[in-house]
Amino acid sequence: MRKALWIILGVLILDQALKIWVKTSFTLGEDLVITDWFILHFTENPGMAFGVEFGGTWGKLLLSVFRIATVVLIFLWLKKLSKRDIPFGGIVAVALILAGALGNIIDSALYGIIFEASTYDHISQAFPADGGYAPFLFGKVVDMFYFPIFKGYLPEWLGGDYFVFFRPVFNLADAAISTGVGLLILHQKSVFKEEDTSSKEEISPENQNKQP
Template sequence: MKKHLKYFLVWLLIILADQGCKLWVYSHMSLGLDHHIKIFGDLFKFTYVLNYGMAFGWQFSFKYGKLLITLIRLFASFYIAIHILRLLAHAAPPIWIWGWILLVSGAIGNCIDSVFYGIYLNNAPDIAPMKWFHGQVIDMLHIDFWSGILPDWIPIWGGQAVCVLPIFNIADMSIFFGLGLLFYACKRLLPSQKKEQTKDFIL
């Protein structure tokens, strides 16, 4: 059990850091693209925004779309957690386990926002049919190569405020690096001579 403790500690640390950062931003910053805390000049700063959907603001357009997104997040988090236990039981290569740990940490971090923030931070949008499971995810990490308002003549996104890189959070970073690590693990551990012994650790 002790040899697996490091995975649990990293999982817990990521979730605590993610939630701590979000709650600090909620308590100390004004919402919107016009308010910043500069970390490295104009390149990297904190900007408090809300994301009602998934990555890059993508969302389902029907009434219970957000509820569906939240349920998908919960199911994915539960499935990945069970899968990690299976990997540990089968002594999977650590690179697999670390990839899934990063992935589930990020998924749970954003799940907490979706499930609880609508109630406890009152940040569910007015169009939400209920506050439970309709919380908006808090984003704040802003790498600002360029941001501005798109011209009105651009279809769909015209007139909207955009950034070259979307504003993200620690949970998003954890998911990104987890996926990157899993992709690297696939390339490293799945040559033809190792394919059979590792195929059970992919899904």
């Protein structure tokens, strides 16, 4: 369990450090082009991972509550798994999923209180005198990774439209969740295998009296 906690802490520190740097250094929509296919593009996501939104004020509140409940359940699951003899890769998988979920919860829960709103012509400041841009649990998730690996037009038989792969903008927490899910699929047999008690022979009173 200790190694899993170190993984969670490491992902959280990196995720939050990157988000805070982007939030307080970029205007909304600003790009930092590293290569043609690797761009830091500052955007904010009021909904789920990879820019998916979940409708309206009540949808946002339900999503935040659901995230918190999910994190609690995943943490309890991780504690249970750590007591079993499973490959370490399975523990890493669940730890990454938990860390990613926590990273995005921090944004939703606290960023609206800590920061002023980011705009296309203004860089957000922390702890503004007039208060933050949103109440508790209504903050926006900071996204920045954009990988337009392929850009071009589809063949005519596919419609001929302009196409970008990979279009969604995401963050380190999203990447941790996706990596964790991938590892979980690889280790599913060991992680989801229930403890085998069928091989334990029940000893009846008659068997107890038998001498070898």
